[in-house]
Amino acid sequence: MYEDEFELTFDTPEEEPVYEPEKASAAPAPVPETTPEEIVPDEPTRVLEPRRAAPAEPAEPQPQSAAVPANGRTVLISGGDRGIGAAAARAFYAAGDRVAVFYHTNADAAAALEQELPGCIAIQCDVASRASCEVAFHAAEQALGRVDVLVSNAGIAQQKLFTDITPDEWQHMLDVNLTGAFHLCQLALPGMIRRKAGRILTVSSMWGQTGGSCEVHYSAAKAGLIGLTKALAKEEGPSGITVNCVAPGVIDTDMMAAFTAEDKAALAEETPVGRLGSADEVAKLLVFLAGEDAGYITGQVFGVNGGLVI
Secondary structure, eight states: OOOOOOOOOOOOOOSSSOOOOOOSSSSSSSSOOOOOOOSSOOOOOOOOOOTSOOOOOOOOOOOOSOOOHHHHHHEEEEEESHHHHHHHHHHHHHHOOOOEEEEESHHHHHHHHHSSSTTTTEOOTTOHHHHHHHHHHHHHHHHHSOHHHHHHOOOOOOOOGGGGOHHHHHHHIIIIIIIIIHHHHHHHHHHHHHTOOEEEEEEHHHHHOOOOOTTTHHHHHHHHHHHHHHHHHHHHHHTTEEEEEEEESSSSOOOGGTTTHHHHHHHHHHHHHOOOOOOHHHHHHHHTTTTTTTOOOOEEEEEEEETTTO
16 A cells, blocks of 8 residues: 555635744644545635725734745645655745645644754645535644635545445545545635636546556546636636646555555656656646746646656
């Protein structure tokens, strides 16, 4: 069994006010946790009535203090405490962005990331729970001022014969990998729509493109993310929001620690470029897709798999 990251488990005003995010605390902010037992960690149209003043737009959350991001952009990453999520946090931070990450249970890794990236905010969140997502997202908005870029990366994986998958395992896989993205996108979109700008990035898998034997529930959830990405891109394009998906292949993260050198060599030999991928390579693509140069790219699925899936 491997982790989702990817592992081989097989109108508001045109000018925004300047926000100054809240300084990160030494320890991640706790949020009530409601997750069942884990498997494996892995516009609208606005109508204005004639001769009537438009209703006041809701004010953006006002952070209390901290340095403004170098490029004025804020990023929220789910599953940001390890693997691809942590690599993305580092890459966005290096690009001058203000970063918040959601983690599920690994508080130590989240705290270490806060120390490594001063000003980064780590918030506990069970993405399978709408209530947990709402509390955590509000905390992120309070800290960041707003969310300009959402990276929906959190997920789990499990290898199991289809006939052995229990209904609870099936549902939990969908709740974390697909419904979690639904929750976070719904929470991030209102602010993006008001500002007529935003970037949403989902992290799927090559198995969401091709299907993986003994990972039917995982493949189904990851394929669902691809469908969500494409449909949402069409719906939100007129609001100035792009939605894209990254589908990693065999990425060498800490979740592959159980693989022997022989196993890794065999996987590398199967891959046309002759090696495994790195989390940093996926993270660099996420940073590009969130940038201004990618403004004409939306609804696309980008395979980072060394040619394993073409």
